[in-house]
Amino acid sequence: MTSKKVNLYIKRLDLIHPTAGGNKYFKLLYNLKEAEIRSHKTILTFGGAYSNHIYSTAAACQALGLRSIGIIRGEAGKQLSPTLEYAKECGMSLHYMDRETYRNKQQAEVVENLRRQFGSFYLIPEGGTNKLAIKGCMEILREEDHRMDYIGAAIGTGGTLTGLIASARASQTVLGISSLKGEFIHKEIACLLESHAIEPKAKYELFTDYHFGGYAKYKQELIEFMREFTDQNGIPLDPIYTGKLFYGIYDLIKKDYFHEHASILLIHSGGLQGIEGFNMRHQENLRSS
Numbered sequence: 001m002t003s004k005k006v007n008l009y010i011k012r013l014d015l016i017h018p019t020a021g022g023n024k025y026f027k028l029l030y031n032l033k034e035a036e037i038r039s040h041k042t043i044l045t046f047g048g049a050y051s052n053h054i055y056s057t058a059a060a061c062q063a064l065g066l067r068s069i070g071i072i073r074g075e076a077g078k079q080l081s082p083t084l085e086y087a088k089e090c091g092m093s094l095h096y097m098d099r100e101t102y103r104n105k106q107q108a109e110v111v112e113n114l115r116r117q118f119g120s121f122y123l124i125p126e127g128g129t130n131k132l133a134i135k136g137c138m139e140i141l142r143e144e145d146h147r148m149d150y151i152g153a154a155i156g157t158g159g160t161l162t163g164l165i166a167s168a169r170a171s172q173t174v175l176g177i178s179s180l181k182g183e184f185i186h187k188e189i190a191c192l193l194e195s196h197a198i199e200p201k202a203k204y205e206l207f208t209d210y211h212f213g214g215y216a217k218y219k220q221e222l223i224e225f226m227r228e229f230t231d232q233n234g235i236p237l238d239p240i241y242t243g244k245l246f247y248g249i250y251d252l253i254k255k256d257y258f259h260e261h262a263s264i265l266l267i268h269s270g271g272l273q274g275i276e277g278f279n280m281r282h283q284e285n286l287r288s289s
């Protein structure tokens with residue numbers, strides 16, 4: 001590879017807390033404050049068996065002395081995933097929901113049934129994206145980050161990217177690398193911005209060619225890139241989000257997307273807890289630290 005003259009910086013959100021770090025810290029911050037203001041003692045949320053959001057919510061609730069309920073998609077496996085094992089250790093009470101009902105979990109009837117079953121709770125949606133999550137993610141960028149020309153982040157539900165777009169300056173461009181397959185994410189981000197009355201000063205661009213087959217899908221090429229990156233820089237990446245983000249940005253650098261001497265800040269949004277489960281499922285041996 002020929003060398004390119006850009007300056008790459010990494011914001012290590014994975015290091016801000018040993019268990020509740022990453023972008024989920026910012027997404028949960030104001031939601032948990034709101035729960036406290038409204039005197040809720042119980043947080044209920046949703047996720048899959050390997051979900052970073054379930055993991056972080058369980059850890060944060062334990063730290064704050066809140067009761068947590070995790071509604072897990074699908075049926076119980078023979079064995080708990082490492083993620084669910086940890087959530088359970090944190091005191092999260094785990095309940096499985098069949099996939100059909102899970103798809104409809106936003107419907108009032110499903111939520112009412114949950115209230116009948118569990119009593120009163122503060123609900124955080126799957127992936128944690130709502131108004132307060134976006135407000136929290138507007139605090140990811142600090143004063144010193146506003147010197148950067150580009151800010152790159154991975155996209156799942158888009159809440160984190162929306163917060164970044166909302167807080168970036170007019171001189172900056174926010175780059176979103178989608179972890180999911182499909183062009184729907186363009187509409188999704190536009191929708192999140194509009195429904196939260198955000199009029200971005202910054203420019204933004206979304207990339208939908210780095211999903212490697214779809215959400216939680218991967219190819220050996222991604223694994224090889226991640227291994228090489230971690231060996232060279234000592235920074236672990238997760239295969240669901242940050243691996244695809246870094247792969248995508250390196251590809252854009254290769255293709256001369258950036259001007260010479262551009263400064264690029266990549267958000268390491270965490271997700272390293274998922275590596276153990278990923279390695280078990282796929283017989284891989286990615287480093288998680």
Ligand SMILES: *Cc1c(COP(=O)(O)O)cnc(C)c1O
Binds near residue numbers: 022023024156157
């Ligand atoms: C949840 C998550 C994301 C995606 O965040 P959204 O706000 O849902 O787009 C990105 N990276 C990691 C590591 C995550 O855990």
